[in-house]
Amino acid sequence: MDLLEHRYGQPHKIISAFMRSLWDLPEPSEDYHSLRNFYDKLESHIRGLKSLGKKDDSYGDLLVPIVMDKLPGQIRKQIARDHGKNEWTLPDIRKAIQKEIEAIHAGDATDVQSNSNPAVTAAFHTRSETTRKQFIRKPRICTFCKGSHPSNECKAVTDVDKRREIVQHHGLCYNCFGNH
Template structure:
């Protein structure tokens, strides 16, 4: 417990954050190993660490409202996610909101304006080459990622045509899949009142969220949380708990 009181503040940058993560993990394992964590330190451990955690990590840590304790798994997850973001590129990265189990997407009609709209993404990706880094959280809390070295969204005259290639990662190539039924690359953006998918019905109306649908399969990070989404098939095999899309200029 004395070690926690002397927990160092992490130094700036990804190396400092990784070192800080390793340090608190060793303290947590020590407490868990001697069987005192849940009984004696459950409500004390996280607040002590929170005093040292940077604000950009702290804001992503949730509280267990059932017993008013801070959730240790949430702390670990928040630090892991921030490391993923910094590894992508902490400088000049634009984060695009997507649907999640916590924040449900809005089911809107065609409206190409707004800070979260396709017109904004088009403007971001028009000046020079851009890549995209996508962090995906599975239902069991596992974090996966998908990187694409080329990412561009066209303007309204192209119906926000998606150009995305150059996959790498451990989530599976969902956006530029060899399977045409799931491939988002080369598709126009479908909403509930603008249908450009390859399916007989409107995928956006069915899945309750706009996306670059082909035949409604595989990828849909804007779908209403539930049976139909948000989803990222291949290596994740289905539903996604949360996702973060980060666009960076090359």
């Protein structure tokens, strides 16, 4: 145990590695995933330092300008606008980045919703009877025996070669049994 602790138990080297990793963090883009990845790595390194007894007030003042310089200009402007003229601390910048990530993600979710089918959205929100009728599933007709059950539950035609023959004969899609 003493040999292992002597060889590997060198917290100053681990702390230096965390600090180097913080310095070498790649600059994120304004993209949600890139910024989220940057933030997660930043948090991981800061928490690693904390687990070794290093508090962010001992290195935070040095890290704040480094992190700010890595952020894309548009994001830097936005978080500065929200923060005002107050002096930045490491916890402040971490919260600001997280808030910006949440805002970008919420904006992306809004874009997806606005591009969705309006009839589906209307049915979801208003539950109108006429719109809902459009989305009621019709009973499935089996591709293989023409029974009133889904094709994957067919008990009449179980032979794989026979099923393949039916699909080929009707020129159906092997994936969905559609005619396209």
